[in-house]
Amino acid sequence: MKIAFALMENHHRSCVDEHFGRCDWYCIYDTKSKKSKYIENPNRYAEEGAGCTSAELLIEQGVETTVAGRFGSKVVEIFKKNNIQMIVPDDKNKTMEDLIKSIKN
């Protein structure tokens, strides 16, 4: 399963960003190979539609699950249509590393 994290910085200890569309980095983590790939968000300063363009970018990468602090309404519609799961961590100080540790197969 490929999981996309919306992050503030491009390393494992970064916190999950509050906003899906306007985060600085995305990390695509593969639970099978345990490899992660960082993508800089090209739409973070876009006037509008940042979330939608990023959502399409992640769908192209084959992501099945996404993690962010909040998802915009249009993004929720896109992800629901494509059957992609959204996850919101309740604790805002959790890092990506903490979240990955809680994954069990």
Added chain:
Amino acid sequence: MSPRTKKIRSIQRRPNFAGFKPYGSQSASASEIPLNFEEYEAIKLCDYEILTHKEASAIMNVSRPTFTRIYESARRKIAKAFVEGGVISFEVGKSIVNTLWFTCNSCKITFSVTENNLHICPFCQSANTTENK
């Protein structure tokens, strides 16, 4: 003749708190103003996510004029609470939550439900989850 029944408005996620209280108020007799979830959603879509009324009405599954009415009513209620120092309490209204959200009780994450997974936590695979109502 009875009035026309209201179309069900769909909302994305309910607020995870119960309302708002003014601060520093001397009088205990603050009036309580009920704000429907659909009114909360209208304010969220229009003023937080900066969508147009047309886009927002499509998301909430109502017509554009109906959306404008909901939004108008929301703004008036908020203004009333603001000026009179009233308490805003959220209530259900005529809405359903369009996306199902569950919270895992062991790893404290909230997740949406897709077709091929049911109420099982995607991270720890625990079935100890509660629906966000």
